[in-house]
Structures are given as structure tokens and as C-alpha cells.
Amino acid sequence: MPESLEDPKVLPDTVEGWLALLESRHAQTIQLGLDRVAKVRAALGPDPAAVVIAVGGTNGKGSTCAMLESILLAEGYRVGCYTSPHLLRYNERVRVDGRDVDDAALIEAFVSVEHARGQTALTYFEHGTLAAWEVFRAQRPDVIILEVGLGGRLDAVNVFDADCAIVTGVAMDHMEYLGDTREAIGFEKAGIFRAGKPAVYGDPQPPASLVEHAASIGATLWISGRDFGFGGDQQQWGYWRYEAAPAKGALTRRGGLAYPALRGANQLLNAAAVMTALDTLRECIPVSMQSVREGLMLVEVPGRFQVLPGRPAVVLDVAHNPQAAGVLSENLGGMGFHPETSAVLGMFGDKDVEGVVARMRDRVDRWYLADLPGPRGLTAEDLAVRVRAAEAKGDIHCFKSPSEAFIAARKSVEEGDRIAVFGSFLTVADVLATIRSERH
Known part of the structure; x- marks a missing residue:
């Protein structure tokens, strides 16, 4: 039963208090389904008059959202952006005009959702998603960007209808919830598509289930490599797109583009998908090529290469999955020469640890493994068993936290060496917090 709402003293007055309350209420962290979220959403009131862009996919969602946000801000639009998870502060999940929302606005939104939910139980993520929407209802941005948390079809974000939906790609992750084949996962990801609306798929090899679902509901599907794409050299890149999907109409080309500020070869896949989505929405939110160039040059996403x-x-x-680890390995290979690479790794037990290590083992000379907290977190010792099972080479050292592992790795390496920190948001967040505290 929810706490009594007659006495406001029972409700927290800090963001930290709210997060602790939400975590304590619902034993099941992930509970897919839209009925409860839709009921509370209806009680909150009318939606803001904004263009909504939903972004799903296994990897690359955060970078794609950041590019959209940066380009639209450069054009002068008011932009709301909801992403997850966060690295250091929960407020990072909800941004308006490129800035994290302040505590007062977030608390007010949590309270509004609390009153609207009545007897309806919500998970931590569901309550937070509706709170983000409440912030946007109050701030009234021109465009709202929503990152899907898990899957798509039954994710809380999917209670909001997108004017354009992007699926960055489909790989094997969260299989206990989404299915154990790429086709099954592709169907779940395609759930964010809407009838009569543009849908963009950012990888040249879409699952058949995703293509079939788009066709069955009447969404206009744009596929990378078929309907749009890119090419480039070491100095610049170019974008191309057919006027209509699938691969119909005049061919539009835009050249002389600077590479996105985000590192990694895969970022052009994301950038091309972003440009396609914006092109499909040009009648309601036109964007100049100058804003595209400026937005791509200024975009930033902490923790992504x-x-x-x-x-x-x-x-x-x-x-934290094999596909992303493969991209990280490729990006490390393009960095230039470093005599040795040390890995700081912490992972959850429900991830494909062996698959991640297999993609990285040829890049890593020493492993510094860390405990992660919570029931899903692996201990460093358990992680070491899986790292050895993946036939990783090099010495293995175990520590109680990612920060301890990072400090030990930093002490042991030479100036010309390299340390790669990966495996989960928690791993990167703990190390990043340590680095920032040392600097300040």
C-alpha cells in the first residue's frame, strides 16, 4: 500500500530521499508492461505540445540521444532529454536545454507522480520516467527525446507515442526479459515504432522481425545502408539519403562534414541515423546543416569511449555486452601505440562476461577485477573465474571496488601505458567519481 498522502511529512524532501523510497517500495526492479504506467500517465494531465523522438537499441542509445540534443539545441529549439542510467547524479537523467534538471523541479515531479498514482504500484524506473515527463510538462520544450530503458515494446518509455523512433541496432543483451534470439529481441525493440510515423534503423543488418513489424503496423522504415548511409576519409565524412523509403526517390548527398566529437568508428552509424530522423521531421522541426555541423562538433557523452x-x-x-566490447576493442586498436593495456573490470552476473572478455582479451595485458554491489553484482573472485574461462591472458588481481582496482592499476603502469575501465555503468561511475574527487 502506498504511504498516506494526507500528511506531506511522509514524503521525502530531497532527491536522495525519494530515490531511497522508490528503491524500497518495489522488490522487483524490472517489471515490464504498460498498463500501470499508462493509468498514472492519464492521471497526470494533458501532454505538452512537443515533437517526441524515441531512441531504442542494444548499444549506442546514449550517443544518439546526445547528438539529437546537441543538434537541436544548436538550432535554437528548447529540448527535453531523458536518458538512463546516470553516472554520478540522478539529475543527469533529466535535462532541459542541455542542463541537468535541478533538485526542486525533480522533487516536485516525484510528488506529482506520487499523488497521481493513488493505489497503483510503480517500479523505480517507471516512477522516474513519469517524473521526467512531468518535468517536461512543466518546462514545455519544443522537442522531447526519450531513451528506452530496456527493450521497447513493454518499456515504460513506450507509453508515450513517438513522432519518430530510432532503433540503433539489435544485439544479444537482457535475454532473460527480451528473448534468447536476435529475432525475438528485434521484435521487442521494434515495439517503439508507430503506425504512419517514420522509423529509423541504424545498422545495415536488421532482424527480419523488426522489418516485418514495421510493415505490419504501417510505419515508414528507413534502414542504414539501404535508404541512407555514409562514407568518408580521415578528414571528413559525407551523408546520403533517398527521399523516400525503401530506397526510392531522389538521392540527397551532404558532404564536407566534420567527424562527431564522440570518439569511435561506430559514431558515424549513429550520426547518420540522427540525420535521417531529423530529415523525416523537417516539416515540424527544420534543422539547418550549420546546426548539424555545430551539434556534432560539440556533442559530449561521459563514459562512452x-x-x-x-x-x-x-x-x-x-x-557491458559483447557487441559493445567489440566496438571498444576496435576503438582501442585505433588509438595508437601503448606498450601495455590494463583493464579495470566490474560486471553484473546476468551479463555475458565470457563474451565481453573474449572481445577484449587480445587488447589486455593485466586484469584488475572489482566487486560490484547488490544482488546482481559479481565479486572480483567470481569474475576472475569467468575471465579465466574466457582464456584471457595476463595477470589477474582482485579488489573490493572499481576505485581500488583503478588506483592499483594506475600505480603499476608506466606513463606510456593505457588503462581501460569498462563492464558497467557502476564501474565507470565509481572510477570517474574517484578521479574527480582527486582533482577537486
């Missing part, structure tokens, strides 16, 4: 200044080189990446 983030290379920190200084020596030894430190790379932070939230890669």
Missing part, C-alpha cells in the same frame, strides 16, 4: 587527458591514457567505456 571517453579518453581522459594526461598520461597514462585512461579510457572510460560503459560497454
